[in-house]
Amino acid sequence: MVSPPGHPARIITLMNQKGGVGKTTSTVSLGAAIARLGRSTLLIDLDPQAHLTLHLGLDPVALDHTVYDLLVGPDADRPHVDDVIQPVGKHLDVLPAHVNLAGVESELAPRMVTGTAQRVLMQALSQPGADGAAPVVERYEFILIDCPPSLGLLTVNALTLANEVLVPLQAHFLALQGLSQLLDTVTMIRQSFNPALRVSGVLLCMHENQTLLAQEVIADLGRFLDAARDQDVPWRHAKVLEPPIRRNIKLAECPSFGQTVFDYAPTCHGARDYRKAAEDLIAHGPAEVAGVASDATVTAEPASDDAAPVPTVEGAADPDRLQPVAQGAAPGHGGH
Ligand SMILES: Nc1ncnc2c1ncn2[C@@H]1O[C@H](COP(=O)(O)OP(=O)(O)OP(=O)(O)O)[C@@H](O)[C@H]1O
Ligand SMILES: [Mg+2]
Known part of the structure; x- marks a missing residue:
């Protein structure tokens, strides 16, 4: 399970x-x-x-520990991460969740001022493994x-x-509306905590290519991404x-059925699409992206004012919002 030397894990956050x-x-x-693969x-x-967790056939209530236990509570009560990770398939493990994870935001809130609340997951997964094993962040080739x-x-x-962000998106009316806020958040985290963070891609989900609306949304998205290519923004690649x-x-x-689509219906077109998209994601790794080395070493700068605006956005990055993550006002715009 250890990543080959010289090939650190690709840690990809799927967010929207x-x-x-x-x-x-x-x-x-x-x-x-x-x-x-x-x-x-x-x-x-x-x-x-x-x-x-449920999709993978695990019952959160029946588990001794979940990711919640790694994030909060006194150190003495904290389980070792190796006791929380569950194997669910060949080459496939999961760090499961429980509904009590909902309490984490308020429990960690007092620690946001010092900037430690924002790092608890990273710290938990950077601990050395049991019996001298590598930390979790070095043990896998991919962490999603x-x-x-x-x-x-x-x-x-x-x-x-993470070192990458992947944005699942449905090409619907207002699909791009939240993208500005999402990218502002990525930019803030890159500036405050994680200079190597980049947006590696967008994945179109539940796609209906035949609709004019979907085609228009995709064209807008393509223009927006193309306009970022020579900008110092985390989504330029x-x-x-x-x-x-x-x-x-x-x-x-x-x-x-607690099964992945590959166990449940391996020949359906949903399985085929995800298989090919996974191959594309693997092919679009940091080594394959020209200029990514400078991404990883760049001193993070605010998003350029010249960056093309996202279509139908609520507003551009506000410089006053670029520090608050470390000062206690982490982005918290929830909602569906
Ligand atoms: N390609 C697809 N075809 C048909 N149904 C799908 C497809 N992708 C997802 N779904 C279904 O759509 C619903 C929403 O999908 P999913 O739970 O993955 O979204 P999500 O973004 O994780 O939702 P949430 O924001 O609540 O976490 C689920 O019922 C899922 O089974
Ligand atoms: Mg979900």
Whole structure:
């Protein structure tokens, strides 16, 4: 399970504060597809709804420990991360969630002023493993994090740990509206906590290519991403992953059976789309992205004023909001 030397884990946060766009389905399906390609993969359920945990056939109530126990409480009561991780398939492990994760935001809030609340997940996964094993962050080739539909402290913790962001998106009316706020949050975390953070891609989910609206949204998205190519913004290397994930009933059915789509209906087009998208994600790694080395070493700068605005946005990055993460006002615009 140890990553080959010189190949640090790709830690990818799947985030979109809009609810029901396909974050959990994509985290499970991309992760399972990557594991089936022989790459050691850890999925982290950072959503109090625990949908990812349930999708993988685990009952959060029956588990001794979940990710909640790693994030809060006195050090003495904290389980070792190796006692929380559950194997769910060949090359595939999960760090499960429980509904009590909902309490983390308020429990950690007093520690936001010092900037420690935003780092608890990263610290938990950077501890040496049991019996001298490598820390979790060095043990896998891929770590995929499923976020709740909000930009609150749990998502901030995912961004502090990750080196990449993948945005599942449905090409619907107002689909791009929340993107500005999302990218502002990524920019703030890059400046405050994680200079190496970049947006690697967008994944179109539940896609209906035949609609004019979907085609218009995709064209808008393409223009926006293209305009960022020569800007010092975290999404300048972002691509729309291929193929889009078509709507497929098997993808909606498989969670009730506690199975990934590859176990439940391996030949359906949902499985085929996710398999190909996983291959595209693997191919679009840091080494393959020209200029990414400078991303990792860059002293993070505020997003350029010249960056193209996201279509139908609520507003550009406000410089006054660029420090508050460390000062106690982490982005917390929740909502579906
Ligand atoms: N390609 C697809 N075809 C059909 N149904 C899908 C597809 N992708 C996801 N679904 C279904 O759509 C619903 C929402 O998907 P999912 O739970 O992955 O979204 P989410 O963004 O994680 O939601 P939340 O914001 O609540 O966490 C689920 O019932 C899921 O099974
Ligand atoms: Mg979800």
